[in-house]
Amino acid sequence: MWDTTSDYGVQPPLTEEAITEAEEDLDVTLPAALLDLLRTRNGGPIAAARSAFPTSRPTSWAADHVPFDHLMGIGDRNRVLSLLDSPYLTREWELPAELVLLSGDGHQWIALDYRAGGRHAEPSVTWFDAEFGRELALAPDFGSFLAGLTAPDDLSARP
Template structure:
């Protein structure tokens, strides 16, 4: 399924973690705080809904090797939006979380729980480049590249039920 088709049905109906509606000013402020340009594909989803739970049709990503989570996939049940702490974790919490969990940098964390994080990985591109998406396992210290970019990551998401 192509990204534009996915965009319309990406989010679950759950409102937990949903930040206030995204504005261009909020995006500009976030990019300034993070020191990076966020991918257009990510912003496209966040303009539809600024973070929260993803639909059960798209809550896992297949992996080419085992992780601490599973032999063949990782969870992706939510995507952080851009906002303040009153609505749950936000992409703006990345600098604190990177330091707290001793993660590589520069990255922007998209989802996770401390034992693992899924993030935009800017280590092999410039701050203005198109980051890949990587799984960061804080328990083992390993990281696993998942997709060349955020659009490819979203297009590769599958139902968790497929793996059970």
């Protein structure tokens, strides 16, 4: 899953205390699949073989996928974005408040989307294009999102 050639964006090892504090600060229940992944490495670059999620329609990024080249962790490491920055970033980019941002560059984001079920239900995963005001549902939950990740080159080879 992880590109271990770089530690850019990696937060300190995840603790149960940090999880509890994050869920309280964000007022959400984070998905178990996300927490399991962050316990192995608390954010950072994603391996190229898992750095794209296929889409059913074109986005501003590509005709058949969205990028997932990094995952924000939980923490407050200086100069590194974290899931904890979601409230600020959603306001800054005029996104719905019921999101926890997982990955993005400001113009486009992949987020846990709590709008349908509430802040303590299993969130779906949605792509947001802040620049064009568009969104696209990607997966019904984070585990399904992880299962769908692939290499961008594999997608461009599809018929």
